[in-house]
Amino acid sequence: MTNSLPIGPVMLDIAGLTLSSHEQDLIQHPNTGAVILFSRNYQTPEQVTKLINNIRAARNGEILIAVDQEGGRVQRFQTGFTRLPAAARFEQEKQLAQSAGWLMAVELLAVGVDFSFAPVLDVDCGVSEIIGNRAFSRDHEQVTVLAGLFKQGMKVAGMAASGKHFPGHGAVALDSHLALPIDERDLDSIRNQDLQPFKHLIAAGLEGVMLAHIVYPNIDGHAAGFSPFWIQKILREELNFQGAVFSDDLSMEGAASVGGFAERARLAQQAGCDMILVCNNPAAAEQVLEALPVSNDPLREERLLRMKGRPLMNRSQLHQSKKWQTISSLIKLFNQQ
Numbered sequence: 001m002t003n004s005l006p007i008g009p010v011m012l013d014i015a016g017l018t019l020s021s022h023e024q025d026l027i028q029h030p031n032t033g034a035v036i037l038f039s040r041n042y043q044t045p046e047q048v049t050k051l052i053n054n055i056r057a058a059r060n061g062e063i064l065i066a067v068d069q070e071g072g073r074v075q076r077f078q079t080g081f082t083r084l085p086a087a088a089r090f091e092q093e094k095q096l097a098q099s100a101g102w103l104m105a106v107e108l109l110a111v112g113v114d115f116s117f118a119p120v121l122d123v124d125c126g127v128s129e130i131i132g133n134r135a136f137s138r139d140h141e142q143v144t145v146l147a148g149l150f151k152q153g154m155k156v157a158g159m160a161a162s163g164k165h166f167p168g169h170g171a172v173a174l175d176s177h178l179a180l181p182i183d184e185r186d187l188d189s190i191r192n193q194d195l196q197p198f199k200h201l202i203a204a205g206l207e208g209v210m211l212a213h214i215v216y217p218n219i220d221g222h223a224a225g226f227s228p229f230w231i232q233k234i235l236r237e238e239l240n241f242q243g244a245v246f247s248d249d250l251s252m253e254g255a256a257s258v259g260g261f262a263e264r265a266r267l268a269q270q271a272g273c274d275m276i277l278v279c280n281n282p283a284a285a286e287q288v289l290e291a292l293p294v295s296n297d298p299l300r301e302e303r304l305l306r307m308k309g310r311p312l313m314n315r316s317q318l319h320q321s322k323k324w325q326t327i328s329s330l331i332k333l334f335n336q337q
Contacts, residue, residue: 005061006296007304008033009269011246011277012285017043018051024058026286030294033275033304034064037113038076045080045111045315052112064307069104069116072133081107082328085335087120088133090146096334097136097146099327101153109158109311110318117210117246118154119147121163121197122170130177131170140196147197148204155205158310162208163201165248167230168194169212177252180223181214190216195239202241207306209235210246211273213255222271226258231272244303247273250288251281262291274300 011034014023026032035055042048052065067076072086084104090097101119108116122128123143124135136146151161167190172181183190198209211225220229225247235241247268248255255264261284265276269292276292278285318324 003060005030005059007062007064007301008294009273009275009292009300010034010265010285010289011036011064011066011275011279012282012289013038013279014041014055015282016040017047019054019058026289027055027058027063028060029289031289031292032059032063034066036066036068036277036279038067038279039078042077043079045077048077049111049315056112062305062308064114064304065112066307067108067113067116068118069108069113070118070120070134071100071104074134077108077111082331083335084331086133087136087146087150088124089334090150091137091142093334094146094149096330097149098153098156100331101150102157103153103324103327103331105154105157105159106312106318106324109309110313110315112309112311114309115160115162115208115307116154117162117164117208119150119161119163120165121147121201122165122168123194123197125171127173128170129173135170140193144197144200148201151201151204151206158312160207160307160309161201162210162244162246162307163198163206164210165212165214166198166209166235167212167216167224169214170194172214177249179253180257183214183216184218185216187216187219190219195234198235198241199239202239202243206241207243208246209241209243211248213248213252222267223255223257225255225273226264226267226271228271236272242303244274244307245272247276249277249279251279251284261287264288265292274303 008031071084122135124138136143174181224230250264265288
């Protein structure tokens with residue numbers, strides 16, 4: 001496509017099951033780079049496939065399509081998809097973790113989604129209800145093993161992985177959707193526990209990382225998603241992460257302490273986020289699209305293009321696949337246990 005737009009730095013959402021003309025215009029904005037889908041955008045596999053095709057058609061250039069499809073409490077597409085168990089359940093059946101990662105990825109890719117924000121790399125410390133059984137374990141070594149298997153399954157299916165929530169959300173009780181959590185631990189404690197899954201999966205080729213809206217005041221005064229220390233010094237330099245950095249949703253209360261939406265977006269971008277999420281607030285998304293400078297950064301675009309899905313098969317081929325039939329049946333039986 002000639003004169004196509006590069007992937008912009010903003011991930012936004014849409015209101016319903018179809019695309020409005022105004023949403024088409026927003027998708028064509030130079031700063032748009034991705035659309036995240038929610039349960040309100042999903043009715044059937046056929047409907048969401050058409051919606052995704054229309055989103056892509058509205059963009060003169062590449063656009064990424066994402067969703068939160070972890071399993072358990074966080075699975076946006078359900079009817080017509082295999083229900084996935086919560087991550088914590090795989091401690092009982094470790095060999096199923098890789099199969100579940102493959103299943104999650106291959107079903108999403110078949111309808112046109114590029115990637116899910118998964119796996120969760122938080123270590124459950126027994127205090128965070130918003131994380132809880134979304135984490136694979138309370139043991140960082142088990143998180144590393146199980147999340148690594150889940151990631152490997154995603155890779156076999158053709159999907160990039162995006163670990164969250166860096167540097168770790170499992171040790172705070174507050175929900176960053178509703179408040180700004182404070183984690184009083186020191187850097188050595190976090191290095192020795194929370195950073196371990198990120199360290200090992202980054203070494204294994206992790207393509208994306210999502211930041212946490214949490215302040216670690218004994219380490220740095222900024223919430224991680226606005227922190228050059230966490231993004232540049234720890235994630236990029238210490239852990240040698242070469243992939244795409246995603247903010248968490250700037251509409252969450254955990255992001256509100258740094259100012260209005262334009263200021264949040266600027267600070268996140270300056271700190272090193274490649275893509276800024278603005279969800280469930282259309283006015284804020286438009287404000288951010290207009291506030292950020294339009295720029296063509298080939299290195300940032302290259303990192304984001306690694307998140308592009310590579311589907312193995314369409315829905316019809318998927319349902320004829322013996323592998324899909326076997327793994328889907330195994331996961332369904334496991335859910336009934």
